[in-house]
Amino acid sequence: MEEKLYTLIIVTENNIGLLNHISVVFTRRHINIRSLTASESKIKDVYTFTIVIKMTEELVRKVAKQLEKIIGIFKVFVYEDSEIIHQELALYKLPISAIKSGINLEQIVRNHNARVLDIKEDYILIEKTGHKTDTQNLLKELQPFGVLQFIRSGRVAMAKPMKPLDDHLKEKEEAYDYI
């Protein structure tokens, strides 16, 4: 079966040990996590982990079921790229000489919908959000200026359908008995 990029949105309790638990499910199966982001959700004390992995559909379904067994995990959503809106954030640090290099840095920043976050005596810091290919393209264009530092965050994503998280959680709760 063909390997694809999947985004897992894991909805959990606010609990220190869970990250360790989650990563064990992947490491046990020799699965490389491409990116991981932890964040609060709109519900108090409910957190979300957004994990990007490349694997077959069969395996991703099995992994999702293993994750849902962990106590403290409410729900695991598995999405293909077409089902979500996703973003990453990248930062680029260039030497201040970039401004005087003769190439129009401002135009590049505008064309890429990036922005300047900070300018100091010796460097200039640019920020861009977008898909990986977008932030990567900007990196390529900035390379001639002598990029001092580059960093990209993990993916954050939201599913396209309207259904609110509360409804998902309620449905899940109602599908089970507790004693």
Added chain:
Amino acid sequence: MATLTQTTKEKTAAPATQKVSGSDAVIRSLLAEGVDLVFGYPGGAIMPVYDSLYQNGKKIEHILTRHEQGAIHAAEAFAKISGKVGVVFATSGPGATNLVTGLSNAKIDSTPLVCITGQVTSNLLGFDAFQETDMIGISMPVTKWNYQITKAEEIPLAFAKAFYIACSGRPGPVLLDITKDALLSSIENFSYQKVERISGYYPYPKIDMEKVREAANLINNAKKPLILAGQGITISGAEKELETFVNKTGIPVAATLFGLTAFPSKHPLFVGMLGMHGNYAPNIKTNEADLIIAIGMRFDDRVTGDTSKYAKNAKVIHIDIDAAEIDKNIKTKVAVVSDAKKALEKLISLVQKNNFEEWLNEFKDLDKVEQDEIIAPNIAPKGKALRMAEVVHRVSEMTKGDPIVVTDVGQHQMMAARYYKFLKPKSIITSGGLGTMGFGLPAAVGAGIAGKDRGVILFVGDGGFQMTIQELATLWHYKIPVKIVLLNNNFLGMVRQWQQLFFDKRYACTTMHNPDFVKIAEGFGLKSRKVQERAELDGALSEMLDSDTAYLLVVEVEKEGNVFPMVPAGAAVSEMILKP
């Protein structure tokens, strides 16, 4: 403990409150959960708990095993036989790490345990203090849940969660790691409420009747159906429902190693054990069946052999409480994610009787082959040397399915499973998923306590016996009358068999130069005897069975005996072989 309080729904009744120490709170919490027996081993960090145990008089009995691994295996067997949660105490560091094998064993075999480990004082955590081990980190992959308690006030709720999690849904081991300062400080208002629900934990899936109807439809239309019964039936307490279902439909039943006591072996529709060393007919017929009805079993690779060639002619119905088991190893047609008992109750009213006479006769034909080629020559061998099979067979004939049979891991385990005729539920205690050598003797301690009225026979090999041999002292200390049948081949037999079959008889490091087991047993205060002649076997077995106290019978068996039939590693179940 923000997360615990926020996420737990408690019973509303508010019991009286009292100021108590953390360690007293531990004992009170255990009493509130109905615990009257624990297994354990003391040490520095857990001493306050032992002190509270002592001060609480005889309310909770403590079994001092001779090793923490012994304590946890004993607790596993105790849990399985008693239907209660097994409770273990161990100290920090080495005491706690000695539990790891047992935790892993209990996790894979779905055994409910609550293990309580002492931990260094909370302000020393992470500073390599004396006897500090990161037990939360170590035990995380081998527990159903674990939690570190650093404040006395957390104790009642953490215990309530631990017991609820250990025994609800698919059972499993829980570890509570308690820092010494939490044990020594006090709680102003101790009150204990059992937990009935924890957020983010979904133990009992509601049954989907649509799936049940689909399953019934497949069952009613099948020509060659086969039921695969597993431990889930025992955990669910669905033995009666299974029998009713089988009697109503007329469908034959095969069992996993753990399913052997889910269905009476003398029922005419029982067709034997599945898997690598199971019976011939059910393995061969798995690949001819048009419908497989798997109930509370997880298609372990010892059961399926090569999954790409497994049950390819069958539609598979899988009834299991754990959604993660569905499609994990074998693709299902209809999945009923439910407790086995509930699912069977619903199914019973929807199924009808069909005539499977021809299909059943095919099982009988293969059965006869196994009977003639394997079973008969093994229980009545022509050669001089005693064989494991005949010993187990004689014990089975003499005890008639009454006692609890405990095994260690190896050839003798498979022989016990194959040749003992199980008639009652909860009659086999063995290490299945992990295959833990050294499990047998301590498990016999736990089974002996929980199953006092039934008695315990332990079948063990000379290798595994020496892994936890110190627990003979526990048998003696607590006067637990376990009858030990040591099937001594002076080899690590199961490994030697593989060396013979798959490594051209290169017996690397599997020969055993054994001590005088009879003397050892006597040193531990047990009665003991050795037999090597067939003529003496029955007499020796009777003497052992008649003994009021623990007894070690050393039976010298054929050195290079093999377990057959066998599904060679990597082969299909239908490629099961009857001889090398």
